[in-house]
Amino acid sequence: MSSHSHNTTSSFAALARLLRYARGYRRQIIAAATCSVINKLFDIAPEILIGVAIDVVVNKEESFVAGLGFETAQEQITILAVLTFFIWAGESLFEYLFQILWRNLAQRLQSDLRQDAYEHAQRLDMSFFEARSSGQLVATMNDDVNQLERFLDGGANAMIQVLVTVVAVGAVFFVLSPLIALLAFTPIPLIIWGAFYFQRKAGPLYADVREKVGDLSSRLANNLGGIATIKSFTAETREAQRLKESSEAYVEANRRAIRISSAFIPIIRMAILAGFLATFTVGGMMALNGTLNVGAYGVLVFLTQRLLWPLTGLAEVIDLFERAMASTRRILDLLSEPVYVRDQAGTALQEPVKGEVALTNVSFHYPTSGAGIDNINLHVPAGNTLALVGATGSGKSTLIKLLLRFYDPSHGDIRIDGQPIQGISLKSLRNAIGLVSQDVYLFEGSIRENLAYGKPDASDADIIEAAKTAEAWSFIEALPEGLDTAVGERGIRLSGGQRQRLSLARALLKNPPILVLDEATSAVDNETEAAIQRSLKRIGHNRTVIMIAHRLSTIVDADTIAVVEGGKVVESGTHHQLLEQNGAYAAQWRVQTGQV
Secondary structure, three states, X not given: OOOHHHOOOOHHHHHHHHHXXXXXXXXXXXXXXXXXXXXXHHHHHHHHHHHHHHHHHHHHHHOOOHHHOOOOHHHHHHHXXXXXXXXXHHHXXXXXXXXXXXXXXXXXXXXXXXXXXXXXXXXXXXXHHHHOOHHHHHHHHHHHHHHHHHHHHHHHHHHHHHHHHHHHHHHHHHHHOHHHHHHHHOHHHHHHHHHHHHHHHHHHHHHHHHHHHHHHHHHHHHHHHOHHHHHHOOOHHHHHHHHHHHHHHHHHHHHHHHHHHHHHHHHHHHHHHHHHHHHHHHHHHHHHOOOOOHHHHHHHHHHHHHHHHHHHHHHHHHHHHHHHHHHHXXXXXXXXXXXXXXXXXXXXXXXXOOOOEEEEEEEEEOOOOOOEEEEEEEEEOOOOEEEEEOOOOOOHHHHHHHHOOOOOOOEEEEEEOOEEHHHOOHHHHHHOEEEEEOOOOOOOOEHHHHHHHHOOOOOHHXXXXXXXXXXXXXXXXXXXXXXXXXXXHHHOOOOHHHHHHHHHHHHHHOOOOEEEEEOOOOOOOHHHHHHHHHHHHHHOXXXXXXXXXXXXXXXXXXXXXXXXXXXXXXXXXXXXXXXXXXXXXXXXXXXXXXXX
């Protein structure tokens, strides 16, 4: 998500998008904002009371309060004291309320945003993940969401209160002395223009800061994931240097943003000083020559402070706002990423699924590399085994991705039991297919949790049965904690062969009518390969098996072998038929069996 494409989008557009997203929280937002407004009105009131008290002391029976029916100065002071108590109590109560409302809103909204972003990301096509680093996505769902939470915790209330201060104090000023009001308010347009000028300057810089924090997360995630490789190449110093470069880029991006935002406060202070001096001198002269009540002068001097000083905090609030809106854009951009593989929820494969697979004139090309497949026709009768062989990059794995609907073909159609898979729900389709991939992914947790991943309610008896079929039970049984053994992150505590057998057992426990093996034996030793071969003989009965293999010895018993080259099926038949044809398969067979 490049920052440059969003520089032109204002932060207020991001705020409008956020408010649309937060429609369900309208009542909480209104309640929190109302408490912020009332709290600020109570906060301004003591300054007015100080002016009224000065008026009482100076003018006694002639004061403003006397006109309300409180004749003696003592009565007037007493009533002012009572009013002061209630105002302070009211201010404290509403401060408590707005703190609770804003903070709880921040917690709820950040939790919902993270959850929605994650759930949406899960629905996105594989092409999205192939084009993004996981570090960038983690930064969006973590750092960016937290940045927004920080703004809602304090920044939103601060923005509302600055606005209320300007409006409420302005109203009091114009009632007491329109001339002084004009003088005091002169710097405000300059301050607000300055704030937006800095905001416009800072916006792109903060988008860049968010970008750099994503790069940094990415670098950290990659390096910690590849620590064994780093150690084996003694590349620790080089990787530490690369991390330092990413970290320095983040520091530099922040430094540029800080330089802009830090210049704001000193400039604003001078504008505030101009407004304060105007009130102080002109109001003082008017009080001296009797055209302005002394109490009113007191109110004006105190309120000028009240009016202008919060504006120094505007820089910090805008800083927080800018950071939050840069983050909001990234979160909402992720949420608006289009899903191309549409789920046909509610339409299931007809039970019982027999497992017949047919590909008719199927073509597909990856948007980035242009590689893919052209006009593939394959038919696998239910219960048969199809083996796909060919060089790396010939298109074999692409066929599997299309069958699982990680992508949709650009042309042609794929059917299971005669039903087009694009008209079937993804849940029903993928429940019918068990995938054992070359790159086995085990989740952090126990062996039991990993085996039952596709069938969480499976009994231990079912789990053990699947493990035995995959020839995994003998090594599980030998472990001190058996099924409760922790596998470590990505299964790091197990050998490659053990991970591969667990992956097979996991797919078998699901008991799918179609089993897909994507080079499942390419990374294992001969003993494990022989074990997996024996398993396949047992589990191939009454189920369709589609396997991709480099070692031709593992597929000699397949019902059909299809040779894929350059995205096309160049020959197909049984092992014996292909040897007789003396084409690409026969040449490869001779190389692998040493008959060259």
